[in-house]
Amino acid sequence: MTTPPGGQGSPSDEPGEPRPGRWSDLDRPPLNEAALRRALVRDGGLWSDVQVVQRTGSTNSDLVAHAAKEDVGEGVVLVAEEQNAGRGRLDRNWTAPARSGLFFSVLLRPTQVPVERWGWLPLLTGVAAATALSRAAGVDTALKWPNDLLVTVGGEERKAGGILAERTGADAVVVGIGINVTLKEDELPVPGAGSLALAGAVTTDRDTVLRAVLRSLEQWYERWRAAGGDPAASGLQETYAAGCATLGRVVRAELPGGQSITGEAVAVDGDGRLVIATGEGVQEPVGAGDVVHVRGV
Known part of the structure; x- marks a missing residue:
């Protein structure tokens, strides 16, 4: 495993701050990095490495910097148990309690696709995530244009996730995904937010949900890339429209x-x-x- 771009392979706690125990919150167990890597990294597959750090500012910022400094191949996945400077679209902040959600970024190099079609990547990620959440968590998930993930809580439409894509260098895009998994009502950052738990998910096991999202993203990305990024030929445009609230x-x-x-x-x-x-x-x-x-x- 390479050194995680968000740190040195250990929690990035601030000096003097007590380090939380691995099982300090039994309702929110930590992700199993080794198991995730075994499940997702395979010969011929998209994902080349899965790295989990305890805390960082932003997985997107870390992976963008990592890709710029080193000759990093496609398919690196960086996951943080906690982000304290997460960013959404329009530079909005994204914060949540430690291990209450999934906060991760992936590095893609879609060199076979014309650059003018790269704008579909965040929408593609939205389709992949919504599909995976509906299947793995049993939560009906819709898309708000361009790439917010919506769930229903008490008959009300709420945002449970978002996606941010950033181009880095000439041939790479870092796509960040944030999903609220176990947030309770009193932990929501804004009244219009939601979580998988509040939407009645059949499972809030973050390992299970993360594997499902990454596998779905791999399938959609390969289909889109094989079609030269054509949103119609790959079925992406039709599927996005069908799930767009x-x-x-x-x-x-x-x-x-x-x-x-x-x-x-x-x-x-x-x-x-x-x-x-x-x-x-x-x-x-x-x-x-x-x-x-x-x-x-």
Whole structure:
């Protein structure tokens, strides 16, 4: 195993801070790095290494820096039991108690795919994660464009996960995934958040859920890459649309520069953009910004 990019292979606790015991929270046992590696790393497979660190600022930042400094191959997975500077889209913070969720990043090098199609990677990851969570945890999971993971808690739609993709160098992308697994109501960072446990998951075993997500991501990535990144030929565009809770809703898209568009979300186009039909009869594709679900149609 290579030295984890988030540390020296041991918890990155601050000096003088008591180090928590391995089983300090029996409801939230630690991940089993060796078992994860045995289950996921195989000849001919996508995943080349699985590293678990106790604490770091951001797995995305660590893996981006790691990829830039060294000749690191594709398929490294970096998982943190706790993040204290996790980042979501639009530079939003992502924090949660230690071992209450899955916080991990993967390094991909999709060199067989034209760069203009790399924008599909976060959407692909969303499809893979939603599929895996529905199967492994028994939680009906939907997607909010572009890549939020939604679950239902008490009849209310809530965000239980998010995805952030960052390009590094000429040929690599680091994709970070955060999923709330066992967070209780009083631990949620914001009222609109949720977790697998609150959504009635049949299992909250993080090893099981992580293996399922990574296997699903490997399958979708290989399918997309084999199709040259074509979202239609790989089935990605159709599958994303089928699981996207944003489509068919009246939404408000807050765009860079302070502008906004309100209308019905009618499609996801071939570039992964959300197409919004405005009241003036114009269809506007949105590729960046914050989308708010106003109401159903």
